[in-house]
Amino acid sequence: AQSVTQPDIHITVSEGASLELRCNYSYGATPYLFWYVQSPGQGLQLLLKYFSGDTLVQGIKGFEAEFKRSQSSFNLRKPSVHWSDAAEYFCAVGPNTGTASKLTFGTGTRLQVTL
Amino acid sequence: DTGVSQDPRHKITKRGQNVTFRCDPISEHNRLYWYRQTLGQGPEFLTYFQNEAQLEKSRLLSDRFSAERPKGSFSTLEIQRTEQGDSAMYLCASSLGPVASAQGTQYFGPGTRLLVL
Numbered sequence: 730a731q732s733v734t735q736p737d738i739h740i741t742v743s744e745g746a747s748l749e750l751r752c753n754y755s756y757g758a759t760p761y762l763f764w765y766v767q768s769p770g771q772g773l774q775l776l777l778k779y780f781s782g783d784t785l786v787q788g789i790k791g792f793e794a795e796f797k798r799s800q801s802s803f804n805l806r807k808p809s810v811h812w813s814d815a816a817e818y819f820c821a822v823g824p825n826t827g828t829a830s831k832l833t834f835g836t837g838t839r840l841q842v843t844l
Numbered sequence: 845d846t847g848v849s850q851d852p853r854h855k856i857t858k859r860g861q862n863v864t865f866r867c868d869p870i871s872e873h874n875r876l877y878w879y880r881q882t883l884g885q886g887p888e889f890l891t892y893f894q895n896e897a898q899l900e901k902s903r904l905l906s907d908r909f910s911a912e913r914p915k916g917s918f919s920t921l922e923i924q925r926t927e928q929g930d931s932a933m934y935l936c937a938s939s940l941g942p943v944a945s946a947q948g949t950q951y952f953g954p955g956t957r958l959l960v961l
Contacts, residue, residue: 761943761944772954830875831902833889836886
């Protein structure tokens with residue numbers, strides 16, 4: 730069964746500082762991996778996704794993530810955080826075969842940005 | 845492209861009452877998903893439709909829950925005899941294809957927040 734672990738429940742960074750949010754997955758093969766962001770009162774917005782190929786994936790809002798098969802990780806990074814990045818971030822894994830469509834999400838990491 | 849919409853955005857009900865939520869997917873998307881999100885948790889998959897066919901249901905979807913997508917467009921999620929444990933955010937998403945495809949990105953609506961008193 731597929732699963733996702735986000736070890737950090739809450740992270741606080743200063744505006745302008747770099748950010749790394751951790752995500753570890755469990756899946757029998759190479760999965761499809763996603764990062765979503767959820768702001769208060771908003772739905773989930775896709776930041777980026779990894780299917781195959783280059784293990785460093787660029788997303789929107791200056792975010793990137795790196796797929797590391799050996800560590801079963803897909804960590805999200807941003808070189809310089811803006812106050813507007815404060816939100817909850819979810820890593821998700823999906824099946825890489827057939828017509829299956831279920832996404833499995835982690836419990837999320839809440840990002841607080843201090844000025 | 846107006847995105848995925850959900851109605852209502854908020855619902856307060858008393859235990860034992862029935863509630864129904866509606867989701868309108870992005871117009872050309874043939875796949876529609878329901879997820880439930882409780883406080884401090886990530887979204888949990890409930891069910892999904894391809895066109896009007898309900899193809900997968902989670903064990904979380906007890907017999908008090910029923911979902912329909914009668915014409916392959918909008919969908920409804922009904923909860924009968926609500927319980928306090930049903931209090932959660934109910935999220936709807938849609939996509940053009942399965943996860944394992946270039947069109948598999950799931951686009952989420954703003955959710956319906958349910959509070960059962």
